[in-house]
Amino acid sequence: MKKIQLDSRLAAAASFARRGKAFADVGTDHASLPIYLVGEGIAPRGVASDINEGPITRARINISGAGLGEKIAAVRTDGLSGLEEYAPEDVYVLGMGGELIWRIVSASELAKREGVRLIMQPMTRAAELRRGLTEGGFSIIDESLAEDERLGDGRIYQIIAAEYTGVREEYGEVELILGRHNIARGGEKLKKLADFAAEVLLTRARGLESASRDATPERKLAADILAAVKEKK
Numbered sequence: 001m002k003k004i005q006l007d008s009r010l011a012a013a014a015s016f017a018r019r020g021k022a023f024a025d026v027g028t029d030h031a032s033l034p035i036y037l038v039g040e041g042i043a044p045r046g047v048a049s050d051i052n053e054g055p056i057t058r059a060r061i062n063i064s065g066a067g068l069g070e071k072i073a074a075v076r077t078d079g080l081s082g083l084e085e086y087a088p089e090d091v092y093v094l095g096m097g098g099e100l101i102w103r104i105v106s107a108s109e110l111a112k113r114e115g116v117r118l119i120m121q122p123m124t125r126a127a128e129l130r131r132g133l134t135e136g137g138f139s140i141i142d143e144s145l146a147e148d149e150r151l152g153d154g155r156i157y158q159i160i161a162a163e164y165t166g167v168r169e170e171y172g173e174v175e176l177i178l179g180r181h182n183i184a185r186g187g188e189k190l191k192k193l194a195d196f197a198a199e200v201l202l203t204r205a206r207g208l209e210s211a212s213r214d215a216t217p218e219r220k221l222a223a224d225i226l227a228a229v230k231e232k233k
């Protein structure tokens with residue numbers, strides 16, 4: 001069987017996999033992650049799902065091409081709906097906007113099941129995803145950052161692993177944006193992420209000020225973000 005080589009973003013998500021656990025990959029598109037997890041013997045079986053016909057057809061073709069049709073089901077569905085019968089324990093929701101990921105997670109009872117771990121990778125609005133998770137009783141158990149050097153665009157991807165506890169956790173604004181575990185760990189990728197987040201806020205501040213409006217909150221948050229990273233150096 002031909003081996004699948006994951007890019008750094010998907011490899012970082014796969015590194016949260018728990019060996020031997022069945023999985024669901026929601027919004028699978030090419031089914032690269034499911035083929036990798038089963039092909040490498042990390043997971044025994046799983047389900048690859050997608051809401052759209054094109055991606056799920058692509059996934060089916062790739063799964064059967066890899067000879068893994070017996071071990072990876074391919075299902076066309078919205079979010080986690082109907083995936084209970086596959087009893088996934090590691091649930092991946094990768095490569096979508098943070099708000100969409102939270103909509104998918106919050107709409108599902110499966111996401112709250114004991115033993116289920118969510119592994120999420122928001123392309124945008126990571127803070128909104130963290131806000132939903134922490135206010136909704138999910139505990140963020142770990143995080144990591146990835147950069148795709150091949151693209152050379154300096155973009156930093158966030159990967160967030162969470163489990164439902166029912167306990168609401170208090171997070172500050174900077175933690176929502178950068179991630180509590182990421183801040184504790186520090187490093188160059190965190191610094192790049194912080195620089196980018198601060199620059200977005202400062203651009204917004206300049207826009208407000210040029211319209212004679214107050215930008216004190218934006219400037220303060222940008223400064224807090226940079227300070228949180230500086231303390232780690």
Ligand SMILES: C[S@@+](CC[C@H](N)C(=O)[O-])C[C@H]1O[C@@H](n2cnc3c(N)ncnc32)[C@H](O)[C@@H]1O
Pocket residue numbers: 010026027028029030049050051052055077078079080093094095096100104
């Ligand atoms: C940009 S692709 C990401 C593919 C892959 N997960 C990755 O990270 O490389 C997003 C995929 O999510 C699917 N999608 C969007 N909304 C969805 C939903 N509500 N439920 C399931 N899949 C969804 C899209 O059809 C698309 O194939």
